[in-house]
Amino acid sequence: MRLVALETLRPRFQKNLCVVILHADNGLVGLGDAFFQSAAVESYLHEHVAPLILGLEDPSPEAVSAQLAPYVGFQGGGVEVRGNGAVDVALWDLLGRQTGQTVARLLGGPSRDEISVYNTCAGPDYIQESSAQRSSNWGDAVGQWEDLTAFMERPGELAKDLYAEGLRGMKVWPFDHAAEASAGTRIRPDELAKALRVVSDIRDAVGMDMDVMVELHGLWSRRAAVEICHALEPYRPFWVEDPIRPDAIDSLQSLSNEVGVPIATGETATGRRGFLPLMQSGAISYATVDVQWTGGLTEARKVANLADTFAIPIAPHDCTGPITLAACFHLSMAQPNALFQETVRSFLRTWYPRIATGLPRISDGVATLSSEPGLGLTINEDLRDPSVAHRRVSRIDSA
Ligand SMILES: [Mg+2]
Structure with a gap:
């Protein structure tokens, strides 16, 4: 399973939220979200995180967490930590869907x-x-x-x-x-x-x-x-x-x-x-x-x-x-x-x-909790309507 796209959605009805969707080449997705200063988190994820994680095969939360640990900005809940937190949650969700297990x-x-x-x-x-x-x-x-x-x-x-x-x-x-x-x-x-x-x-x-x-x-x-x-x-x-x-x-x-x-x-x-x-x-x-x-x-x-x-x-x-x-x-x-x-x-x-x-x-x-794999959530498709949320997608070239 290879990560091929990182998608973010910033709902117009909740300006503080940045939803993160990781897409794998097998069609599975993993969900996370980051709260506060959503536009800054969105920029950080697409400009810094996407190039690091897209293309990874079978990404494990521990390995990616170590790779994304920032050189500065790790001592408080800043943009890097909140963005990394959303990606990490999405990776656990993805791993659950891949294995058919709940995150718990x-x-x-x-x-x-x-x-x-x-x-x-x-x-x-x-x-x-x-x-x-x-x-x-x-x-x-x-x-x-x-x-x-x-x-x-x-x-x-x-x-x-x-x-x-x-x-x-x-x-x-x-x-x-x-x-x-x-x-x-x-x-x-x-x-x-x-x-x-x-x-x-x-x-x-x-x-x-x-x-x-x-x-x-x-x-x-x-x-x-x-x-x-x-x-x-x-x-x-x-x-x-x-x-x-x-x-x-x-x-x-x-x-x-x-x-x-x-x-x-x-x-x-x-x-x-x-x-x-x-x-x-x-x-x-x-x-x-x-x-x-x-x-x-x-x-x-x-x-x-x-x-x-x-x-x-x-x-x-x-x-x-x-x-x-x-x-x-x-x-x-x-x-x-x-x-x-x-x-x-x-x-x-x-x-x-x-x-x-x-x-x-x-x-x-x-x-x-339900017994649905991963976090058990389904993203609301309405969010991809431009009138509902601001959407941005990063993909690897071959995706
Ligand atoms: Mg409190």
Whole structure:
């Protein structure tokens, strides 16, 4: 089996996404996607990666991963890492289709038949316009499945709605406006009280039967983050996520020693070298690895095993595309230390199916995989319509 073409599709309805399709000479394809700065990723893939991988015979994810490792740009989730991550996921998908096995099986699993999911309370248009982690990139805030507006304005009602669906975990970020107001340097008492009301209303509505993850998006200075974590302690959040930037490891370590809430981090950490000091510091209780941003499944499974070595569960990140989400599910099905999977119901019910079909079935807050080979996905042919997505293809000369 020889790689003969690399195709990218950038949907006009989700500017941050770059879908990657690897074509083999036997007609099989492998799917991946990269999230944020999609045009830059597209350029990188066609100008740098395609000449390196097109023509390869029976490409293995490990060999290609080693070949694509950049000389610079490997210490963070930059364009090279995100592009390589998408190609790596596509190679695993291709390998699965070639062998007739699911990716979970190729990864040494499955170690389970199903995995619980929690809902990240974003709306359909969340992070659609830019790669900024700011409220200006939160979307229209109107319409169906607008869970972000709901958690800000009707948190108890939203919690009951999610509970009725069978979900037992939800993530909210009611402190972000206050972080923007002070560049994360301080939180005023009225801002703290307003944000805490979101969490207390959820507790009043569904009690302790709902895991509540509080997301701080790494927007805070250490002292302000400590104050927020202390204030959250009575509400027993399942975790507080990214209270400060995860590369401030010494500060994160002292914060975790000071507060009585579990800390989750990792979606922006890159590879084993990104995670190792976090785990050695003892600062984190849960590793929220992003399969694509960390460099692909090849690296993510090593991160997952590193986490297992430190007795840390993984809870893979979503919000970075449906193909990455499918890869997360296969990793979680294979990994004994997978706790649960992040999902966004508003994405799963709006734009994710416009990219691909065959995503895992979720019922009563639990996901199950199909036995279809590879990732089990089928790309939506509508994406090749120029009015729907920008398409670019690189082929080897003889293809
Ligand atoms: Mg997060």
